[in-house]
Each structure stands twice: as structure tokens, then as C-alpha cells.
Amino acid sequence: xxxxxxxTDFADAAQDGVDSEQEADDSEAQATAVDDAEPATPTYxxxxxxxxxxxxxxxxxxxxxxxxxxxxxxxxxx
Numbered sequence: 001x002x003x004x005x006x007x008t009d010f011a012d013a014a015q016d017g018v019d020s021e022q023e024a025d026d027s028e029a030q031a032t033a034v035d036d037a038e039p040a041t042p043t044y045x046x047x048x049x050x051x052x053x054x055x056x057x058x059x060x061x062x063x064x065x066x067x068x069x070x071x072x073x074x075x076x077x078x
Contacts, residue, residue: 041065044063044065045070047061047063053070053071054066054068054070054071055068055071055075056075060072060073
């Protein structure tokens with residue numbers, strides 16, 4: 001007999017020890033956390049074809065978020 005086993009053997013074994021009430025609590029907590037989360041704000045971008053710096057108007061591949069938007073390394077206030 002082969003030592004290979006189908007994944008369903010493992011899934012069935014994992015479900016045997018799961019408490020359905022605990023699973024429902026975990027699911028509700030996860031849904032609440034996702035609903036309360038704010039979207040991520042990118043702080044850096046790289047564009048291989050280049051983009052225009054929103055502060056000086058010069059082309060740049062690398063841009064960092066600043067008050068004006070995405071700016072080149074020379075215009076970024078570090």
C-alpha cells in the first residue's frame with residue numbers, strides 16, 4: 001500500500017476536533033475586525049516607465065507620498 005493519502009483524509013481529521021460554537025465565535029470576530037479596518041495607504045511607488053513628480057513636474061521612476069501626492073526623492077521632505 002502506498003504512503004500517499006488524499007487531502008480529504010486530513011480535512012476530515014481536522015474537523016473532528018472543531019467545536020462549532022467556537023468556530024462561530026471566531027468567524028464573527030474576524031468579520032468585525034475586517035469591517036472596522038481602514039484601507040492601507042501606499043507610501044511609495046515605483047513605475048518602470050516613469051511618472052511625473054507632482055511637486056516639480058520632473059520625470060521619476062520612484063515616488064514617495066508627500067503633501068502634494070507622489071513626489072520624487074529630491075522633493076520629498078525627509
